[in-house]
Amino acid sequence: MEGIGKAYLDYNATTPLDPLVIGVITESLKCEWGNPSSAHSLGKLASDRIGRSREQVAAMINAHANDIVFMSGGTEANIVALQSGLNSITKPNSKECNIVLPHVITSNVEHDSVKNYLSVQQDCGKIDLSFAQVDKASGQLRPESVLSLVNNRTCLISVMHANNETGVLMPIMEIGQALKALNVSRSQNNLPKIYFHTDSAQSLGKVKVDVKQLEVDYLTIVGHKFYGPRIGALFVKDLLTQTPLVPLLQGGGQERGFRSGTENTPMIAGLGQAAELVVQNLDKYMEHMTRCRNALISNLKDQIHDIRINFVVDPRLPNTVSLQVPQNVTAQKVLENCNGKIFASLGAACHSNSQKPSSILMASGLSPEEAGRTIRISIGRTTPDSEIEFAVKVLTEACKRA
Known part of the structure; x- marks a missing residue:
């Protein structure tokens, strides 16, 4: 995109x-x-x-x-x-x-x-x-x-x-x-x-x-x-x-x-x-997704005060970021403030219309309040650097407005 x-x-x-x-x-x-x-x-x-x-x-x-x-x-x-x-x-x-x-x-x-x-x-x-x-x-x-x-x-x-x-x-x-x-x-x-x-x-x-x-x-x-x-x-x-x-x-x-x-x-x-x-290109896909994920995390931490990255453990997928926005705002509000410029999820896509915090996130150790502040970002194998930079900019502005 x-x-x-x-x-x-x-x-x-x-x-x-x-x-x-x-x-x-x-x-x-x-x-x-x-x-x-x-x-x-x-x-x-x-x-x-x-x-x-x-x-x-x-x-x-x-x-x-x-x-x-x-x-x-x-x-x-x-x-x-x-x-x-x-x-x-x-x-x-x-x-x-x-x-x-x-x-x-x-x-x-x-x-x-x-x-x-x-x-x-x-x-x-x-x-x-x-x-x-x-x-x-x-x-x-x-x-x-x-x-x-x-x-x-x-x-x-x-x-x-x-x-x-x-x-x-x-x-x-x-x-x-x-x-x-x-x-x-x-x-x-x-x-x-x-x-x-x-x-x-x-x-x-x-x-x-x-x-x-x-x-x-x-x-x-x-x-x-x-x-x-x-x-x-x-x-x-x-x-x-x-x-x-x-x-x-x-x-x-x-x-x-x-x-x-x-x-x-x-x-x-x-x-x-x-x-x-996948057979032909998996190593290349993994390398790209890992690099984009790490760049996204690093830049978000630099730009947004009190942001938290959940589940930073090994082993984990190279493309997935569980992002917890600052206190006193909700993930729903932040995504709304992105004005349709960022396509991301509050949890599993099959539960995207639910207003309740994700049961999976709570089972994984987050409180209901923390789960309600969490956005799932998942990167693709061809996501360009420009989209990562754009996403950081939009999320930073959305968090400030929220």
Whole structure:
């Protein structure tokens, strides 16, 4: 948005389509419009494109192409992973009086598509749910906070890779490695395997994501967070032989029977191209976002008295700044005083119309008053220096007027 007096700094909410992604989608719309399930040449053309995209998405996370299933987006991928993990536990005989509930662990700062789904299952009496608490001094999750909640009925753990509001990266690798060893012991004691899911919506395209290092069974991929289309995918470890996947939709059995509905070939093609760009350029993207973030923080501190930067911890996303404006003003008022020149958020985009302080920020250690003074700024991989300078100027003037 350079040169028009505005700065878009809400890339954690969504990203624009990369021009190369638009090109691939357009080409696919023109040339690959056949039904991928058709046996003729037009169908094969579309099917081959989907296969290439599956390989591109897999390469982005160091996975096997067979372990990628395309979904409508992150919410569907999250729910399919959760219900698949829950379905894995051996159900007791329904005639028995004492039916043991499967136990699930998640964190207290998860996206609503995880938190709300699991809470509904708990309210319906279908699961026993535990919430691991993030550290209130840092917003970080300690591995032991998760692992200490494991019991003999635990069958599923779901923890996001990076928090969309704080930018804090969670210890997925440490939890995954501990679970790998623990599952060996549980198998020897005839206890159910604990499946591990992570939502990587905010981390892909910003930091390295390697499913082999993370030791996860399920990983959620969301295209519009890394300059791709608004579809997604789910990684399922050893899908065809080891990890269960329960289809959310029943129908014609597309996606090898795991996701019925005729595949959206052009958007899948775009997702593959977006993934390939991440593979080719991730180091460059990370370096640029980190430099812009640090410049933004440094200049804001120089210009605005009593400003505070929340969650300055490692590891964290290279592009996210949780900015707490000075006392006696609110973040809402500051953004209003920007007169539409700054595009940023008070919290998660899905809660942008709420007048209440962010529950995620408060769970991460901020008071309601502090949460009400917090603006989330998220930088893109092509954000120009001029937009950072412009944003500092506008925010400084807005804080003074407030």
